[in-house]
Amino acid sequence: DADVTQTPRNRITKTGKRIMLECSQTKGHDRMYWYRQDPGLGLRLIYYSFDVKDINKGEISDGYSVSRQAQAKFSLSLESAIPNQTALYFCATSGKDRASNTGELFFGEGSRLTVL
Amino acid sequence: SQKIEQNSEALNIQEGKTATLTCNYTNYSPAYLQWYRQDPGRGPVFLLLIRENEKEKRKERLKVTFDTTLKQSLFHITASQPADSATYLCAPRNSGNTPLVFGKGTRLSVIA
Numbered sequence: 001d002a003d004v005t006q007t008p009r010n011r012i013t014k015t016g017k018r019i020m021l022e023c024s025q026t027k028g029h030d031r032m033y034w035y036r037q038d039p040g041l042g043l044r045l046i047y048y049s050f051d052v053k054d055i056n057k058g059e060i061s062d063g064y065s066v067s068r069q070a071q072a073k074f075s076l077s078l079e080s081a082i083p084n085q086t087a088l089y090f091c092a093t094s095g096k097d098r099a100s101n102t103g104e105l106f107f108g109e110g111s112r113l114t115v116l
Numbered sequence: 117s118q119k120i121e122q123n124s125e126a127l128n129i130q131e132g133k134t135a136t137l138t139c140n141y142t143n144y145s146p147a148y149l150q151w152y153r154q155d156p157g158r159g160p161v162f163l164l165l166i167r168e169n170e171k172e173k174r175k176e177r178l179k180v181t182f183d184t185t186l187k188q189s190l191f192h193i194t195a196s197q198p199a200d201s202a203t204y205l206c207a208p209r210n211s212g213n214t215p216l217v218f219g220k221g222t223r224l225s226v227i228a
């Protein structure tokens with residue numbers, strides 16, 4: 001089983017619909033992230049959370065919200081989806097940085113969202 | 117503003133040659149820099165980390181250098197193979213309490 005699981009893997013929706021992308025992890029990490037990836041634009045950070053009570057905006061948070069329901073779960077919501085939110089979305093986790101820890105990110109397999 | 121530039125969007129090389137990918141950054145004072153590999157439709161996978169006090173790091177056929185004066189990291193794959201074809205992403209990081217921000221990546225194609 002994957003350490004970082006995203007659901008759904010694929011979703012097609014219509015403009016104006018509310019969409020939730022879910023992420024769960026079994027790595028025991030405190031830190032979780034949501035990125036979106038578009039061709040030619042690379043990975044861009046939407047929101048991140050360093051522990052259950054911590055939520056921070058990334059560079060492109062407008063139109064998105066998140067919820068950290070538990071250490072292992074971090075959900076991304078699009079309250080009213082629009083076509084330019086069509087993208088591949090990745091959840092990632094990392095442990096706290098320590099001398100013995102590279103702080104590397106572990107990514108899920110991605111959720112491909114299409115907004116018509 | 118902070119900026120990460122990876123030398124080219126795409127790089128084609130012949131099998132067996134050394135591939136060299138460049139990552140330049142501005143308005144960062146990175147404590148370390150990470151490199152990731154991403155295959156089409158998959159999530160990125162961590163390859164290597166190099167710290168600011170390290171000039172060079174090696175792992176099998178991979179070598180990373182880090183020049184904080186030039187604000188540049190070079191990523192080398194020696195004896196390249198078609199299986200090395202992927203997109204490679206760099207991510208400099210100022211400290212452990214800032215989130216990771218990635219360059220746009222370089223798509224490497226190794227031709228047999």
